[in-house]
Amino acid sequence: GQNIDQPTEMTATEGAIVQINCTYQTSGFNGLFWYQQHAGEAPTFLSYNVLDGLEEKGRFSSFLSRSKGYSYLLLKELQMKDSASYLCARAGLNTDKLIFGTGTRLQVFP
């Protein structure tokens, strides 16, 4: 989907830290979203980055490097309820479209 790449699956242990990466096409870039989607449910908004750097929201942080076309979502102190798919989505300049990656399915084990 227009050059948005993220790993398909990841696993981690309860209490650990996991980093989910997302790379995207840099031309015409205007911001990057992260959404969480539990199985069978609707996606819910986690974060939005438009400037370079790290933004922290409790156990979740999101990082953006505009020049490298790279973002990551960092989840700390993992809990079982964090088992879900994590979707990155790219907003473009001069377009009303939001393009989603295929999502990273995270499984947290006890």
Place this chain on the structure above:
Amino acid sequence: EAQVTQNPRYLITVTGKKLTVTCSQNMNHEYMSWYRQDPGLGLRQIYYSMNVEVTDKGDVPEGYKVSRKEKRNFPLILESPSPNQTSLYFCASSLGPLGSPLHFGNGTRLTVT
């Protein structure tokens, strides 16, 4: 409660029988959009609307129609459904397409036999 409501949640139909999936939001959002979600393909945009009477094609519009006669409603119409339209559909709304988070409905699982 601020929400996006889409109906029905589940729908099984036959090829060629016209159907409509309704979507309504109570947040006075200008931007509304329809996505379909398929395994391995992620969320793909079907149609979107920037405001009343303004609609545009997304990445996979073939076989679908939409209308935006009122700000709160954005129905998805399948005039002649086919089995390849079997999918999970999400309606979403936001203040605008850039920088504003999308609020999603609970999804409609459509099966076309």
